[in-house]
Amino acid sequence: GENVEQHPSTLSVQEGDSAVIKCTYSDSASNYFPWYKQELGKGPQLIIDIRSNVGEKKDQRIAVTLNKTAKHFSLHITETQPEDSAVYFCAASYGNQFYFGTGTSLTVIP
Amino acid sequence: NAGVTQTPKFQVLKTGQSMTLQCAQDMNHNSMYWYRQDPGMGLRLIYYSASEGTTDKGEVPNGYNVSRLNKREFSLRLESAAPSQTSVYFCASSEPGQGVIAQYFGPGTRLLVL
Numbered sequence: 001g002e003n004v005e006q007h008p009s010t011l012s013v014q015e016g017d018s019a020v021i022k023c024t025y026s027d028s029a030s031n032y033f034p035w036y037k038q039e040l041g042k043g044p045q046l047i048i049d050i051r052s053n054v055g056e057k058k059d060q061r062i063a064v065t066l067n068k069t070a071k072h073f074s075l076h077i078t079e080t081q082p083e084d085s086a087v088y089f090c091a092a093s094y095g096n097q098f099y100f101g102t103g104t105s106l107t108v109i110p
Numbered sequence: 111n112a113g114v115t116q117t118p119k120f121q122v123l124k125t126g127q128s129m130t131l132q133c134a135q136d137m138n139h140n141s142m143y144w145y146r147q148d149p150g151m152g153l154r155l156i157y158y159s160a161s162e163g164t165t166d167k168g169e170v171p172n173g174y175n176v177s178r179l180n181k182r183e184f185s186l187r188l189e190s191a192a193p194s195q196t197s198v199y200f201c202a203s204s205e206p207g208q209g210v211i212a213q214y215f216g217p218g219t220r221l222l223v224l
Binding site: 001004006032034036041042043044046089093096097098100101102103 | 114150154218
């Protein structure tokens with residue numbers, strides 16, 4: 001099956017700085033890569049996603065890049081704000097199977 | 111529009127007891143999923159239902175059963191709970207046919223098995 005690795009497990013940044021979270025996957029059949037934000041005590045919420053036929057996607061302060069050859073994809077958050085503090089999960093999917101990374105706990109220091 | 115709802119929010123069981131976790135969605139989605147979330151392990155798929163009347167095993171199905179009662183509801187049953195099933199359980203739904211297969215998650219059920 002698919003194996004998704006996510007790094008780093010924890011990340012602290014100063015408010016206004018950028019944050020980058022990286023994931024790798026093993027199965028070249030994976031064709032959909034969502035990113036989720038999970039706040040304490042809540043379910044994961046989709047923040048951005050990318051399909052395998054696209055190399056980059058941006059939504060305001062959030063962007064995702066995908067390198068299919070190297071089998072890795074990254075989440076970039078610019079101009080971080082305290083409300084960005086949360087746990088972020090990447091996932092790789094094909095069909096109805098979703099495989100998640102182990103999460104990155106992001107802390108934005110005011 | 112409540113999205114995905116789950117009941118109960120929290121449950122304590124003794125080893126060997128049974129229980130059913132309920133999930134319902136009001137987004138008219140065809141696909142529904144059950145995940146468990148454990149510290150340091152992310153979310154792992156237990157079972158999913160691609161459409162009403164079908165269910166399939168995910169990554170960690172042992173010790174669980176599911177029922178897709180109708181298009182809205184997808185329940186997860188623990189027949190004989192074990193301490194290893196202590197976890198947070200999330201239900202999710204999606205609509206692959208719309209070209210975007212984003213999953214929408216419920217708030218979770220926290221289960222403690224003693």
